[in-house]
Amino acid sequence: xxxxxxxxxxxxxxxxIIALSLIFGPELVEELRLPELLDEFEDRQTTLPSRPVDxxxxxxxxIYFTDPTCPPEDQxxxxxxxxxxxxxxxxxxxxxxxxxxxxxxxxxxxxxxVRQQGLTVRVVTDSDxxxxxxxxxxxxxxxxxxxDNRSGLMHNKFIxxxxxxxxxxxxxxxxxxxxxxxxxxxxxxxxxxxxxxxAEMDEMYVDRSFGPTSPVNTPHEDFxxxxxxxxxxxxxxxxxxPIIAERVASAQNHIHFMAFAFTHEEIGEAMIDRAYDGVEVxxxxxxxxxxxxxxxxxxxxxSRLNNINVRQxxxxxxxxxxxxIVDRQTVIFGSFNFSDNANRRNDENIVIVHDAEFAxxxxxxxxxxxxxxxxx
Numbered sequence: 183x184x185x186x187x188x189x190x191x192x193x194x195x196x197x198x199i200i201a202l203s204l205i206f207g208p209e210l211v212e213e214l215r216l217p218e219l220l221d222e223f224e225d226r227q228t229t230l231p232s233r234p235v236d237x238x239x240x241x242x243x244x245i246y247f248t249d250p251t252c253p254p255e256d257q258x259x260x261x262x263x264x265x266x267x268x269x270x271x272x273x274x275x276x277x278x279x280x281x282x283x284x285x286x287x288x289x290x291x292x293x294x295x296v297r298q299q300g301l302t303v304r305v306v307t308d309s310d311x312x313x314x315x316x317x318x319x320x321x322x323x324x325x326x327x328x329x330d331n332r333s334g335l336m337h338n339k340f341i342x343x344x345x346x347x348x349x350x351x352x353x354x355x356x357x358x359x360x361x362x363x364x365x366x367x368x369x370x371x372x373x374x375x376x377x378x379x380x381a382e383m384d385e386m387y388v389d390r391s392f393g394p395t396s397p398v399n400t401p402h403e404d405f406x407x408x409x410x411x412x413x414x415x416x417x418x419x420x421x422x423x424p425i426i427a428e429r430v431a432s433a434q435n436h437i438h439f440m441a442f443a444f445t446h447e448e449i450g451e452a453m454i455d456r457a458y459d460g461v462e463v464x465x466x467x468x469x470x471x472x473x474x475x476x477x478x479x480x481x482x483x484x485s486r487l488n489n490i491n492v493r494q495x496x497x498x499x500x501x502x503x504x505x506x507i508v509d510r511q512t513v514i515f516g517s518f519n520f521s522d523n524a525n526r527r528n529d530e531n532i533v534i535v536h537d538a539e540f541a542x543x544x545x546x547x548x549x550x551x552x553x554x555x556x557x558x
């Protein structure tokens with residue numbers, strides 16, 4: 183069954199962001215709340231043409247990619263967030279949501295609606311975003327919202343419905359996330375993942391446990407479902423970068439990636455090492471921050487190796503994917519930016535699916551993003 187989605191885009195001032203990086207530190211990730219800062223410069227906005235992107239369904243997953251056309255706020259219809267909201271409304275028992283940023287009107291209203299029907303609704307968010315009107319509105323309607331109350335980020339973006347269905351990926355539960363930025367979000371009907379994400383939700387919501395000292399208690403980190411190997415990890419209680427770097431180092435022929443932020447040395451060097459051994463490395467970097475000394479775009483774009491090919495994205499808002507595809511058959515994706523803060527400080531999650539058909543849908547999205555990207 184095919185699903186079609188639409189989303190959005192905005193103008194970006196790279197020199198401004200480089201200046202901000204000198205003030206705030208080396209890593210240009212959501213810690214700086216860059217999308218909000220850039221909203222001040224909407225007079226420079228341009229938009230991408232609409233391009234329907236198919237999200238294809240397997241027996242146990244539905245994959246969705248946004249189509250970042252970024253219409254005006256009052257004209258935003260048909261986004262991925264509406265599909266998520268419709269699924270929330272199908273709940274009969276409980277909805278859990280862990281979101282770094284939550285302001286999508288369809289999702290917020292769906293949470294309120296199911297709460298008013300008597301269902302249990304649990305929400306966890308990052309303290310930096312806990313005073314938003316949308317969060318205050320949830321609380322006014324009797325929904326308990328837990329904050330992480332620490333300097334590191336609660337950077338997860340996942341939803342669990344009735345202890346069975348899991349939504350996860352790169353998409354913040356915001357209007358911009360669904361309508362303006364390149365994002366992915368996957369709906370899984372996999373019992374092992376539901377158990378894992380519920381354990382993580384309980385850890386944050388019930389135990390108020392966040393950050394590197396939170397327990398390592400994921401029940402099913404590496405398992406086989408319907409003949410497919412799936413891995414699922416939560417950080418920073420375990421560091422995710424070494425796991426990702428190890429999967430990258432296993433590449434025999436191809437590495438494709440789309441990176442909102444890519445500064446982590448272990449992952450970057452693993453890619454470059456494989457390129458020296460003849461593996462093709464193709465990647466798209468988010469433009470903002472990609473030209474700093476801390477990004478892997480300069481060394482990759484300036485490499486003399488013909489098998490390293492990288493571009494800066496063409497979305498005038500944000501290319502927000504955090505995806506690596508290994509040998510066209512393994513997909514690594516989730517909330518995790520390829521940065522040291524993500525690795526050591528932030529609450530994050532990734533799923534690794536070892537399946538060529540699943541990977542093929544992410545490769546289609548890569549081709550779309552690559553075609554729109556800036557050639558060096």
